Amino acid sequence: MPGFVTKRVRPIPATSILAALVAMAAAPPTFAAPRPLADALSPGQPSCHARVFGAAELAAHPGRRVTGIAIERAARDVAAERKWSRLEEFDGTAIVSATLRVRLRGDPVTHSARLQCFRGDGDALVCESPACVGGELRISGEGRGAIQVSIGGTLKSGRFIGHYIHLDESCEGRVGGPLVLESGDDDRSFSLAAAPKQACQ
Numbered sequence: 001m002p003g004f005v006t007k008r009v010r011p012i013p014a015t016s017i018l019a020a021l022v023a024m025a026a027a028p029p030t031f032a033a034p035r036p037l038a039d040a041l042s043p044g045q046p047s048c049h050a051r052v053f054g055a056a057e058l059a060a061h062p063g064r065r066v067t068g069i070a071i072e073r074a075a076r077d078v079a080a081e082r083k084w085s086r087l088e089e090f091d092g093t094a095i096v097s098a099t100l101r102v103r104l105r106g107d108p109v110t111h112s113a114r115l116q117c118f119r120g121d122g123d124a125l126v127c128e129s130p131a132c133v134g135g136e137l138r139i140s141g142e143g144r145g146a147i148q149v150s151i152g153g154t155l156k157s158g159r160f161i162g163h164y165i166h167l168d169e170s171c172e173g174r175v176g177g178p179l180v181l182e183s184g185d186d187d188r189s190f191s192l193a194a195a196p197k198q199a200c201q
Contacts, residue, residue, distance in 0.1 A: 036123065036143045036146075037124070037140055038141070040142075041139075041141075043085075044081070045078065047071075048073075048195045048196065048200035049070065049072075049146070049194055050069070050193070051068065051190055051191065052067070053068065058105070063185050063187075064187055065184060065186075065187055066105075067104065068101075068103035068110075069100075069101070069102050069192065070100070070192070070195075071100055071101075071139065071149060071192060071200070072098060073096070073099075077096075080097040081095065081096060084097075094118060095117065095119060096115075096116075096117035096127075097116060098115045098127070099113070100113045100137070102181055104181075111168060112168075113129045113168070114131065115127040115129060115137075116130050122140075125139040127165075131169040131171065132166035132170075132171040132178070136165065137165045146193050146194065148192070151187065151188060151189075152188055160188070162182065164180040164181060167181055
């Protein structure tokens with residue numbers, strides 16, 4: 001047709017299309033990164049995480065006081081969490097309720113403490129005993145449904161700052177002093193796997 005210029009379009013080679021598809025498939029997904037703690041402590045779902053140290057592990061760590069440790073969220077904890085979630089979220093609002101249970105070397109009694117946990121730095125929780133103010137521990141996710149329970153922590157300078165958590169409700173009034181779990185050399189951090197609820201009893 002007069003006045004129109006026609007241009008020949010070259011077809012795109014199949015190899016270029018294939019290369020573009022491969023690059024798109026290899027690109028990292030843009031969805032949010034997984035949150036291991038949220039996976040381990042699912043909202044509205046009871047949970048149990050536990051660890052028992054065998055004879056060989058205890059022999060390798062003679063300074064370890066803890067022979068067994070568990071964090072349980074039972075039905076009453078889930079009910080408390082639902083109630084808290086309906087409230088306005090102010091700083092200091094507890095968002096996770098749980099029970100810490102600990103067995104100590106040379107002690108046949110399982111000691112327990114009720115915990116109220118708040119969001120700390122990143123994805124970690126800072127947990128306190130409402131019955132005995134002052135102590136705290138931290139819970140963070142490890143992936144694959146596991147959690148890490150830490151008593152104390154390391155500063156950016158590399159210096160470790162110890163801490164403790166009360167294991168009963170006597171606080172300072174107990175004969176012989178308070179019963180606490182302190183962050184000793186072998187009792188600083190514990191990796192707890194998801195377990196059946198019987199392991200947390």
